[in-house]
Amino acid sequence: MKFKKNILCIGAGYVGGPTMAVIAAKCPDLKVNVVDVNAERIQAWNSDRLPIFEPGLLDVVREARGRNLSFSTDIAAGIREADIIFVSVNTPTKTFGHGAGMASDLQYWEKTAYEIVAHSDRAKIIVEKSTLPVRTAEAMERILQENKKGLRFEVVSNPEFLAEGTAVKDLLEPDRVLIGSRQTEEGRKAAEEIVGIFARWVPGDRIITTNLWSAELSKLVANAFLAQRISSINSISALCEKTGADVSEISYAVGSDRRIGPRFLSASIGFGGSCFKKDILNLVYIARSYGLAEVADYWQAVIRMNEYQQDRFVQTIIREMFHTVVGKKIALLGFAFKADTGDTRESPGIYVARKLLEERAILAISDPQALDNARRDLAGLAGEVDYAADPYRAADGAQALAVITEWRDFQALDYEKVFASMRKPAFVFDGRNILDHRRLFEIGFNVYPLGKPSLTHFA
Numbered sequence: 001m002k003f004k005k006n007i008l009c010i011g012a013g014y015v016g017g018p019t020m021a022v023i024a025a026k027c028p029d030l031k032v033n034v035v036d037v038n039a040e041r042i043q044a045w046n047s048d049r050l051p052i053f054e055p056g057l058l059d060v061v062r063e064a065r066g067r068n069l070s071f072s073t074d075i076a077a078g079i080r081e082a083d084i085i086f087v088s089v090n091t092p093t094k095t096f097g098h099g100a101g102m103a104s105d106l107q108y109w110e111k112t113a114y115e116i117v118a119h120s121d122r123a124k125i126i127v128e129k130s131t132l133p134v135r136t137a138e139a140m141e142r143i144l145q146e147n148k149k150g151l152r153f154e155v156v157s158n159p160e161f162l163a164e165g166t167a168v169k170d171l172l173e174p175d176r177v178l179i180g181s182r183q184t185e186e187g188r189k190a191a192e193e194i195v196g197i198f199a200r201w202v203p204g205d206r207i208i209t210t211n212l213w214s215a216e217l218s219k220l221v222a223n224a225f226l227a228q229r230i231s232s233i234n235s236i237s238a239l240c241e242k243t244g245a246d247v248s249e250i251s252y253a254v255g256s257d258r259r260i261g262p263r264f265l266s267a268s269i270g271f272g273g274s275c276f277k278k279d280i281l282n283l284v285y286i287a288r289s290y291g292l293a294e295v296a297d298y299w300q301a302v303i304r305m306n307e308y309q310q311d312r313f314v315q316t317i318i319r320e321m322f323h324t325v326v327g328k329k330i331a332l333l334g335f336a337f338k339a340d341t342g343d344t345r346e347s348p349g350i351y352v353a354r355k356l357l358e359e360r361a362i363l364a365i366s367d368p369q370a371l372d373n374a375r376r377d378l379a380g381l382a383g384e385v386d387y388a389a390d391p392y393r394a395a396d397g398a399q400a401l402a403v404i405t406e407w408r409d410f411q412a413l414d415y416e417k418v419f420a421s422m423r424k425p426a427f428v429f430d431g432r433n434i435l436d437h438r439r440l441f442e443i444g445f446n447v448y449p450l451g452k453p454s455l456t457h458f459a
Contacts, residue, residue, distance in 0.1 A: 128156065
């Protein structure tokens with residue numbers, strides 16, 4: 001079959017793989033190739049055991065794979081064949097040198113730019129898909145344009161707005177698709193090419209075109225605003241516990257205001273994932289680099305509140321279990337940073353587990369998708385940890401349950417059976433407020449929600 005265009009995505013991770021699978025499924029006349037240096041990851045994409053868990057993703061991959069979707073480690077060949085190249089490589093926070101702990105590490109991005117130049121024999125459109133600091137496209141343009149082949153590349157920004165656990169739905173029915181370009185004739189023409197791809201299934205009023213810098217900055221700002229809402233309601237949960245107010249009732253009342261809305265107003269143990277903390281720190285670094293100290297401090301406070309909430313959760317466990325957890329078995333229900341994903345990057349579960357192990361607690365961790373990642377995250381730490389796919393096994397002999405992830409599986413457990421298997425007094429610390437606290441109390445648990453009055457059998 002002759003394809004109209006050849007599309008390449010460099011990077012087969014959480015963004016590149018699902019995005020290209022959906023494009024291939026919706027545009028069968030486009031050839032879509034995904035490449036990555038990680039051979040094991042590519043092998044997984046070519047199997048029915050995908051390297052990431054996302055509801056519905058395997059069905060989409062199966063629909064297009066072998067027809068117009070392929071996965072390969074041959075980056076050079078992919079670049080040569082491509083008309084449009086999406087770049088979705090990792091841009092982690094720097095761990096060294098200037099800007100360590102805040103700035104994005106762009107070494108993989110820069111290496112990719114040089115690789116594109118080395119293997120290209122004609123002009124191409126380069127699409128930024130990775131989350132990047134504002135004005136990164138300028139650096140890529142300089143590398144791409146200063147080639148000795150006389151080739152002209154147009155750089156377009158197309159940031160992703162996917163939520164893990166709903167990525168396929170977000171791609172099929174996005175709130176918006178954002179495409180930024182240089183405001184030149186060539187830049188607008190390149191943007192129109194990318195608009196044409198998404199317009200195959202996305203309504204025109206949901207495709208937004210902007211200048212290059214607005215698109216780059218919009219991604220950081222969107223994540224910062226979402227994280228800000230989580231930190232805001234979590235700060236109120238601490239106040240609720242002191243005053244006897246109920247944070248769920250406050251969330252409902254505040255969220256009923258149409259100017260505010262209800263989303264991201266559920267109190268929890270805190271946000272995690274690969275994006276929120278990284279993007280806010282990036283925003284802080286950018287603000288400081290432009291001398292905007294007050295702006296930087298404002299967004300830094302969002303991170304501090306998130307860390308405070310995680311620490312507060314651990315301290316509640318220690319305090320309510322009679323100020324010591326030494327030798328006590330605590331079952332962590334969940335370890336992924338959110339439900340419907342196996343991703344544990346920046347998960348509150350990592351912080352909670354490390355702190356409890358430092359206090360010499362015995363841990364049993366149960367999660368439907370994240371146990372392999374949990375093992376890697378806690379490898380080398382001193383202490384006893386059991387990884388149990390069966391939550392009943394994790395709870396057996398435990399003195400406390402700590403809900404880390406809002407998996408629906410945990411709401412459906414037989415808590416009378418769980419209670420019977422635990423040491424007494426038995427505790428539940430609900431870090432997601434997903435359980436029926438009154439029912440747990442009636443069974444015999446001492447229950448400690450977030451931002452709500454505790455329910456205990458102690459005098």
